Amino acid sequence: MDINIISLFPEMFNSPFGHSIIKRAMDKHIININFTNPRDFTYDRHHQADDVPFGGGAGMVLKPEPFFRAVASVKNTLPTNKNTRVILLSPEGKTFSQQTAKNLSTYDSLIFICGHYEGFDNRITENLAEDIISIGDYVLTGGELACMVIVDAVCRMLPDVLGSKESALTDSFYNGLLEYPQYTKPRYYKNMTVPDVLLSGNHQKIDEWRRIKALEKTRLKRPDLLDKINLSPEKLNAVKKLKNDCTKN
Ligand code: ADE
16 A cells, blocks of 8 residues: 655654554555645745635644645556545544544555644635545644554555464454454463463353453443444343343442
8 A cells, every 4th residue: 555645844743653553554555655745836936835814823834735735746646547536634533433444544644634723725625635534533743643643553454464473353443333452461460360361272162252352342442333333133142131130330
């Protein structure tokens, strides 16, 4: 997958993309990350990418020309038969979710537009982006941090990015549920123990325990998630049983 990031501050990405899973995915050429600085598409003496808002008011607004030119330049480098999506990061966008990560992972190339200052000239927002995505209802200094979050979540979904030990299938949210609780050595620590079933060697029992615990944890910590997913009759019964047990206690 080709990941193209349009940002006035490309250096911000060095550390987050220089480690762990993203770095490995780049080393294996599963993903290829390119940066384009809109400032390189400003032709005035000061290379100005922002300007004061028409109508007055505080702060600066990102100018349309550098961003339109930057997107056109990135698109020119991509083969026309590539399935590409242009995404603009902004708190006014649709809230990012695991489902959005899965959808984005099906594209051959993604173009991310990161903003700064008071925001984008509205012609960028309205005409350049196919998706506007927010990572939550709060305002960040810029779209770069949001872009890092999205790239990370999308890359985990790509085939061969995660090793067999880190399957995305067991991730929280992948199936609409939180992940079951995990334990490792030591078995006993400060009066806290590991559930016996995990040491039983009975894989059917372990799978069953994990399914129940994932449901239980989701019901306790994120009950809203259970309303959003289509549960199999078996899981639905398990949730009903958990609800009953809970009202009895
Ligand atoms: N830019 C500033 N705040 C943001 C947010 N919450 N999500 C995405 N992009 C942003």
